[in-house]
Amino acid sequence: MNDLPNKPARAKILKPRRLTLMASAAALGIAVLVAGPGGYRPFNLPAWTASAHAAETTQNPAGFGDLVAKVKPAVISVRVKIDGDSDNTAVSQRDEGSADPDQSDSPFGQFSQQFGFRGPGAMPQRHQIITGEGSGFFISPDGYAVTNNHVVDHAQSVQVTADDGTIYTAKVIGTDKKTDLALIKVDGKGKDFSYVKFADQPPRVGDWVVAVGNPFGLGGTVTAGIVSARGRDIGAGPYDDYIQIDAPINKGNSGGPAFDTNGNVIGVNTAIYSPSGGSVGIGFDIPAATAKLVVAQLKDKGYITRGWLGVQVQPVTADIADSLGMKQARGAMVDSPQGGSPAAKAGIEAGDVITAVNGTAVKDSRDLARNISMMAPGSSVKLDVLHKGEARTVTVALGELPNDHQANADGSPSQATAGTPHLGLRLAPAGDVEGSGDKGVVVTAVDPQGPAAEHGVQTGDVILAVGGKAVSNPGDVRSALTAAASSGKHSVLMQVKTADATRFVAVPLAKG
Secondary structure (H helix, E strand, O other), rough: OOOOOOOEEEEOOOOOOOOOOOOOOOOOOOOOOEEEEEEEEOOOOOHHHHHHHHHHHHHHHOHHHHHHHHHHHEEEEEEEEEEEEOOHHHEEEEEEEEOOOOOOOOOHHHHHHOOOOOOOOOOOOOOOEEEEEEEEEEOOOOOOEOHHHHHOOOOOEEEEEEEOOOEEEEEEEEOOOOOOOEEEEEEEOOOOOOOEEEEOOOOOOOEEEEEEEEEHOOOEEEEEEEEEEEEEEOEEEEEEEEOEOOOOOOOOOOOOOOOOOOOOOEEEEEEEEEOOOOOOEEEEEEEEEHHHHHHHHHHHHOOOOOOOEEEEEOOHHHHHHOOOOOOOOOOOEEEEOOOOOOHHHHHOOOEEEEEOOOEEEEOOOHHHHHHHHHHOOOOOEEEEEEOOOEEEEEEEEEEEEHHHHHHHHHHHHHHOOOOHHHOOEEEEEHHHHOOOOOOOOEEEEEOOEEEEEEEOOOOOOOEEEOOOEEEEHHHHHHHHHHHHOOOOOOOOEEEEOOOOOOOEEEEEEOOO
């Protein structure tokens, strides 16, 4: 049962009360006397001006005008409408702002809002239409465009505005919450749209980057900077591998492109760190390599399938490396392979260290997860493994990681109906989540305002039974809740396994 709505970030059209235009005065210095080999040349302004102009021509950068003229027609503004009067649209702080004026003032509040994390007081009012704006870019002449999942998540309608001001209706082709990417399609009625391509090579730290988007609803805005870092893990999802840039990006830039100097997309603007709510020069982009793979699957079938190894892993610390005789603290150590998983079938055991995938070194456990997730289910991979002090290579046929598309068959927020009792939890079969065992359903997300959260249920807990009946999938939980409500009960008893122990929790039934 996934009765916790997907949380898009808070939708808000920011209307500044005042625009303050500030002009800086430049101090003008005039050289009156110029010393030279032939003595003084007083007031020789033509010669001075010419030499100054020559120096400026040779020293100043050429600028990004030609680049912007090339790529800007492919960048779009994305406007969405969301019906707040629906269980599946418990809309929170969409990163473009919200009609709700309440916002978090904590240093990480704005950063969290980029990913739709909801805080206290963020529950929308009923019968409320919420609007939001983001950015995107065309990747084909027939109208396919990329944006962020959190921009279009649960949108009732999507409109895009092209660079020439033309407004089109768009439909969502597919989304991927784990990478925060979405593919939308515009019907241009035979019109060929300007489009851009993803870069084939990752940028280097220090390379120029140009961002184009729709910050604060100001479409067609261009900013520039450099690549500040790569491989950033900001705790937003299981496959974090962000490019950090210092080109200013703000609310509304989400989903827009960041370009290299050749006009290729090196990343999709997704998040910022902002103590103030505005840009402080720390922005995060989804790498082009990730976006390219995800978008291709969304276009092909509308959802994502990922490779699955079936192991619970942990990083290799310096102490672990020393104890195993490893020269470097690299790789992913297997805590335990799941029974019947591809890893178990290949003979991988607890205590093994996976050091490489298809010859490419594994940095840590997250790196292993990213690499495997980007491979197709059923594909064969070679793993370099340190097994009981000996290096060996094993071949594994990857399984398919259960995804959101499959989880919907067990009941998604979109299938919830008004009046259905719920707990404020997102659930998945325990066997589908690495490290959760094979009994019960695991809590994958918790509504901080829901009844379960108020009684201490946390992400990672495993629900073994509801109302005295064992549960194995979200549908079992929903049936147990419905039965409890039908019998007139106002609460339901759940058996919950935590990291420390197993306990019983009586949770009040809430109705949507």
